[in-house]
Amino acid sequence: MEEKKVMSYEDKLKELDSQFGDWWKHGFDVPEMTANLYPYEKMFSPIRINNLTVKNRLVMAPMGNICMAEETGRPNDKMIKYFEERAKGGVGLITSGLIPVSFGIDKSLYELGDLSYFPRIDRSRTVYAGWRDLAAKVHAHGAHFFVQLTPGLGRVGNPQCLVNSLQFPRSSSFNPNWYMKDVPCLRLSDKSLKKIIKNVGQGSADAKGLNLDGVYLHGHEGYLLEQMTNPAFNRRVMGKYADYERFGIDMIKEIRRRVGKDYPIMYRIDLSLMLNVTYKEKMKTVSPLKKFKDERTPEETLTYMKNLVEAGVDMFDVDLGCYDNWWLPHPPSSMPAGCYLDIAEIVKKYFAANGIKTNKGLEVPVVAVGKLGYPDLAEKALRDDKCDMVMLGRPLLADPDWCNKAYAGKVEDIRPCIGCQEACINEFVEGGHPQCAVNPRTSYEDEFSQEIPKADKSKKVAVIGGGPAGITAASVLLQRGHKVDLYEKSTRLGGNLIAGSIAKIKYEIKNYLKFLEKTVEELEKNSNFKLLLGTEGSLETLKQGGYDVIITATGTSPVRPGSIEGINGENVVAAIDLLQNPSLAEGKKKIVVIGGGVVGAETAYWLTFEYDKEVKVVEMDKYIMNHTCTANRGHIIHYLEEAGVELLNCTKLVKIVGNKVVVSQNKHKNVPNPYNTWAPILPENVENPMDLLRKIKDESVERELDADLVVLAMGVRSSNKLFFDCVANNVAPEVYNVGDSFKGAKIFEATRSAYRKARSI
Ligand SMILES: Cc1cc2nc3c(=O)[nH]c(=O)nc-3n(C[C@H](O)[C@H](O)[C@H](O)COP(=O)(O)O)c2cc1C
Ligand code: SF4
Structure with missing residues (x-):
C-alpha cells in the first residue's frame, strides 16, 4: 500500500493561505445556524484547568475593553454589566480584553494627561474594587474569569506618544511602528524588560487576590510579548533576551512564583505569524516586511510551547497571523468559519505525540478560536478532537445568550455575528468603545435592561421599510406594547441585505437575513403587528392610516451621476442589480467596476472568484475600501491581488464609450500602493506628519479600459423623501427617520438608531 505523505507544518500553512481566498471550493462549509448535532453533549461537559473546573467548553475570547473603564483604569458599571450579561448567558470561562x-x-x-483608555489592574486600591465587583457578579452566574495581561503594545501601539510626550515608542528591537512606518521604536533595555516581568507577576498576584480565576498571557498577533518572543521582531544580538524564548519563559516562572502552583495560567499564541506564507516574494523587497522575514517557524513555536508548559502554563489558545496580515488574527466575514481548527489540532496532536502534560500531570487543553459561532461546527470540532475548548469572541457580542440558546437547542434564535467588525473593532479604532452592529445593547447593558419596558401609552405606529432598521424598530415597538404596521414595498424583507447576501463571502449576512425573517415570523404571532409586504407606505396611505407615530426606515438608493457620458449605456449596470441578477454578466468576460468602496471591491471579488471574470476596479479615492476595518479590507485586497485583479486608485471615470471605459489615472509616485495590506489607513482625524512630505501631485493620464460590462458601485444616498414629505404634511403627531435613510449605509448605524428611537417611544 502506498504510504500517505505527512504534510509538513509549513505546507499546511501554505495550503491554508491558498484556500482562504475561495475557501468554499476547498472543503470549508458555508455554515448555517442548524442544530443537527443537538444535544451538544461535548460542548456542555466540564473541563479541568489546573485546580479549576469550568462548567462547559466555551470560552469568551478576549476583546479589548477599550474606553469601557474609568480613566483611572477601574472597571465601571458599563464594563461589569457587559461581562455579567455574558456570564448570565451561560459561557463557562470569560477572559478580559488586554x-x-x-x-x-x-x-x-x-494618552495626553496620563489618561488610559485601558482598564488597569496595576494601580492597587484605586482599581481593585471594580475587579472584585466584576468577579463577584460573574461568579454568581457560574462563570469563571481570567484576566488577559499584556506586557504592552510595542510597535503596534499608538505612536502619538512622540507628539504627546516627545517619547519614541518602544519594542524588542528597532522595529518600525505599524501605524506610521516612519516612526521607529526604540529597543527596550533588559532592565525595562525585567521590570515588565515583575509587573506581570504582580498583576497576576493581584488578579488572584481579587478573586479572579486565572491569568492569561497576550502572546499572539505581534504585540510586545510576541515582539520579544518571535525572531521576526526580536533581532537582539546581545543580552539575556537575545534568546527569543527567554522573556516568555521568565515571565511564566515569575507568575508561578507569585501565584503558587494551583492557579491557572493560560497563554495565547499564534502557531505562525504567516508573514512569509502571506507575502512570499514581497518579504525580500517591501519595507518594512523584509525586516521580519526570520519569523518563528511552526516547529519552533511548538518547542517554545513545550517549554512554556514546563515553566508553568496550563492551557493555550492558538491562532495565526499578526497586525501585518490582520485578517488572520481578526478573521472577517469573508473568511471561512472555523478557519483555525486545523491549527488547534496540530498543537493538540503535538502535545499528545510528545507526552506533554502540565505540571499538574494533566493534558494541556487547547482552545480553538476563529469564527466558531455555529453550534454544530463547534460541537463537531470538540467531538472530532480538534480542540478541547471553543472560544467565542464576536458571537458573544452579537448574542450574549449564545451558550444558553445552544444548550436549550434554540439555535435558530441565536442572533448571528456578521463578521463586519464595524462596531466592535472599527468603533474603537475610530475612537469609541466596542459595540455590535447587530446587537444595539452590547456595551450599553448598563443603560438598557434586557427586558424592554412597556410604554405608558400604547400608540399606533407605522414603520416604513423592512430592512434591518425597520425590523429592529418594529420588534422593539411591539415589545413596548404599541400597535405596529410594517410596510415593505418589495415582496421580500431585508432591504439592501438581499443583494448584500448573494456572494459566497457574504454567508454571514445571509444567516442574519434568515434571523431577521424569523424575527418577523415571531412578530406575526402578535395581533398588534401587521406585515404589509408589497405595500408602499405612501404619503396618502399613511395619511389615511391615522397613525400616532411614523418611522421611516427607507434605506438608500445607488448614486449614478447622470452627467457622465455613457453612464446610462446598455452595458452599464448597478452592482446591486447585477448581484440580484448575475445573468446580466453572462457572456461578458472583461468587467470594469467603478467604485472601490466595500460594495465595489466585494462585487469585484464575487465576479472574480465565483464567475471567473477579468475584473478591474476604478476608485477616485487614495485608497480602495477606505473606512473599512483593516482586517476586512486586507482579506479582500490580498486575494484580489493574488487573482490578478487590477486596482486603480486615484483614478476618475471620464466617460464610457461603447465597450471602452475612459479613466483619468493619477500616476504620481506618491499615489499609495492599492495592494498595501500590511499597513492601516489612519482615521481621518489622525495626521501623519510625514504625509506632508509625500504630497500627491496631479500627474493624471487618460487610459482606456476594455469593458464588456461596466458595474457601478459609486456609493449610495439616503432615501429620505418620504420622511420630509411626512413632516411637511403633518401626517402624524410624531415622525422619525432612522437607519440608512437618515445616514447610510451601515447595519451598525441602522440597528442602533432604530433600537434607541423605538425604545424611547
Ligand atoms: C473588538 C475586538 C477586540 C479584540 N481584542 C482582543 C484583545 O484584547 N486581546 C486579544 O488577544 N484578542 C483580541 N481580539 C481577538 C479575539 O479575541 C478573537 O481572537 C477574534 O475576534 C476571533 O474570534 P471570533 O471569530 O470568535 O470573534 C479582539 C477581537 C475583537 C472583535
Ligand atoms: S460588530 Fe459585526 S463583527 Fe463585530 S460582533 Fe457585531 S456583528 Fe460581529
Missing part, C-alpha cells in the same frame, strides 16, 4: 501592566515603560499606553 490589560497592560507596563505603563511608563511602553510609551504608547498613556
